[in-house]
Amino acid sequence: MKSKMNPMPDNEPQNPFEYTRPIVDKERYIPRVGMVQNIINELYGKNNVSVMGAKRTGKTTLLFDLRERLDRAVYIDFKKFSYSDIGEVLSDLHKNADKQISNTFDELIVEDGNSTHALVKMLHVLGECAPVVFLIDELPTPREVAYQFLVAVRAYYLEAIAESAEKIHTFVIAGSVDLAVLTQDMNPDISPFNIAIPLYLKDFSYPEIQEFIHRLAVGRFEDREIEKIFRYTGGYPFLVQFVCHHLYGMTKGKREEILQKPDIAVRELPLEKTPSIKDMLGRIGAFDERDRPGAVLIKRILRGERVLFNFANKQILGLYLDGAIREDEDGYCAIRNPLYEVVLRRALDIPNAEEPEKVVPEKGTGRKSGRRKIPGRIIEIYG
Template sequence: MAVNNHPTVNETTFHTQGPLPPTVEHLYVKRLSDAALERLINQRDYVALIGPRLSGKSSMLLRQWARLQESMLHVPVYISLGQFKDLPEDEWYGHLHRQIVRQTNGLVPEPPQPAEHALALQEEIIDALESELRGKVLVIMLDQVESTPPELGTGFFATLREMFTNRWMRPALQNLIVVLAGRFVPDELIKDPTISPFRVTEIVYLEDATLENITSLVSWLATEDRFLSLEVPARVFEWTEGDVYLTHKLCAGLARDIPQGPVLISDVDRAARRYLYEDDIFRKMWHQIKADPDISSLITKLLEHREPVRFTLLQRHIMVAWLEGAIRSDAAGYCVLHSLVHESVFYSMQRTQTQNGDSRPRRAHAMNLHEDESVLRDRYRLDHVLHPGLTSYVYRATDLQTGDKVAIKQLMVSRQLNEMAWHRFQRESDALKRLSHPNIVRLLDAFRDGDFEYIVMEYVYGGSLFERLNREGRLPLQQAIAIAQRLASALDHAHHRDIIHRDVKPSNTMLTPDLAPRLADFGVARLNYHTRVTLPHTVIGTTPYLSPEGCLGETIDARGDIWSLGVMLFEMLAGTLPFVGRTDELIARAILEEPPPDIRARRPDAPDEVVLVIEHMLAKSVSHRISSAREVYDRLQHALSKL
């Protein structure tokens, strides 16, 4: 659809710059933090409203300002400190003093000589509370706190802290409320280590919008001439993950592109690539990320999907990355990149930087998803990166012939550069061609396009079992057993075709919306009819799920897959792994030397038959372990029939 260069009336209702004006109050996304801020103001607390870049802090403050304007008790003042950032000290305090006075609606007269320093401002405020504002509650809301000049910050915030701690010595100060909003670390407001830190505020962290919030916002796209398909709000949320700014910008782009007629999910995908990927916010964000080695390392770790990182605002680099808007916490409390847009743009920026910084041809580059023409064989349009790797990338794509979503794996290295990676890619394709089972990801196509090899597979919408376990911990009893039973059936199908998976784990298990598992990633599978790719005594797999023989680098047969499935069943029931350690070496030692924990200690409702199956699947001796996936399937089926 062609871009309309003439903005429509509806386009202007979506707001992409500055706080929301009162004329578009219907587009305000009300979140839990709204209620928290309102409650704390009503309690006369000092409040720190902290949130990422362009997350809606100013709009939230102005809504509170408008609410308090209706009150006979409150005198609200809203000031953006960003407008004073280049002023010298005496002018900075003078402008702040005048702004406070002017917003009292004439209750406080204009000072002949405004305050020139922090203590003078404090006395002026106290004098006003004891005279002109007697019986009123002065609510001073200061936005963009991080723009306070460093040379003024310590004195200013130390004075605010003193005004709070002196509330009971100076009763007038009990009628003063201060709200500080912005992107800042509270303990860094007072930088002088000889002065107590600024710890007098109740903190409200601004969260992202929910799917319900985004659905309500996106619904305003609909007009008499334009209507939305039912899937559009969910697709917008899939792109933005509740980022309010990106959602407004995406909706504004859709309104521009489609002044009338239906808005389809394909339109959302097109608009996301066109309007979001090139936003200047990402350039600013990336500049800040690369300026801090700790943050840069964190983002690289998340881009490469290494080990999970706990989300905690107590660690400065995580806090600052969140304030920049680069990351968020997932439902399980781990760091993830803020949205699919952030992930795709950061991948592109990192690849560009690597290419510019080192001209040596280490590997091929992934497709440029900023361009609408990222279409393979005139059929598969690449939408965004699902998973990057050193030797391959996985994309979500659209089959333009059927309209279906598909997953496409792209080999990133040539055979000359990395023969082992090339062989494994070919092996995964060969394995999937031989497999046809409802609980194994289906192969749809395999081809070479230009310099790249591709595998096209079905796209599974429900995410991975790893993500579900991170969100929910342990699973309901019947659900966990049913997932393990179906995976046993998938392994039985593969084993009968001489294919050993060798990396059975939750992140290689996709879940459909109705929780049917799909076993994926046969990249390290052993095909008994193939030439050996792995060197002898090489450890293959992921340590927590490795069998004892796998830890020793010995050959893994079907019973190695059964051990891994036993670990997964234990984890689904208990919410924890049976063998843990701080390093891979310690985990391997536990696998080799320690007995499996008693599942009943963590899951008392586990049936006797399931407890026995787990014990037999996790037998350290291969000869004592269950020998076939079919036996696991049958025994779990029998256990399910009794529930």
């Protein structure tokens, strides 16, 4: 079908790169073989797993891959709705399990559906049949309901372990939030959710990106173009799909023009208009009049300060899960990729290292103040 606004020749192949939805077609995603096997190994040991990563890193794709490899697995997408109470979560879990595993709930009737006890009871009764792996795609919202859900899962799991139950349900919970941090934030008086093995989704390597692009767009991109795409995106799945999607229908000359520098790519491609970018900037407080701690930390990194990367630091963990930063080779915080560095500099009004910072008059003095970056420190300049 041709578009009147942007006609496409009949023989033009369909753009194979998709960045607006999860990729579930095996032919169109990069398999995480090592991660999948690690999770399966943990599940065989009756361990729960918390898969953490920024949005659009392939968590849903990973869960679909797991579902195909496991005998009794139930995939539940909790991010589709906002729940008023734990009873609605229980109902949704019940419905999905009954649909995906036949004859599971024929005899199961659970009362008191509005309490965490009902969810614990349901899991115990279900355990009399056969163990199930629940693949949770994001925690339910709001946070109060997510907290109640985690409390129920923890209570069930610890009771099953204490009773030496042979059939124990396990959970793979994928999301952009640390489960222990969430439970502690909601109620610091209880033990954190510490019954899941934490695994972090990393961006893809150059060989993985190279194979992926060549597989989806045979003969379309040259290796030197793919090298730049990888360097600019850092192997972040969403960005790779986004950049390739927009470059796919362009001439070689136009692609070369856009891939000259990251700032040209950001200017020419509608990256800053995507919901993913707007969400990330909103989470770190880029649009607030007063700087949030996350925005302050990002500014420090952009100005060249060396900040140790530490998952125990809630600010650093939060920025990592928001997709803004990563750990560099020396163990320090770094902006996730060159394209995001351009976006963050523009949003936070931080110039590039080779550019002078803006010089503005100081209030009430008539003097101008600015900053000049000196290796290892920042000196205030007045004049």
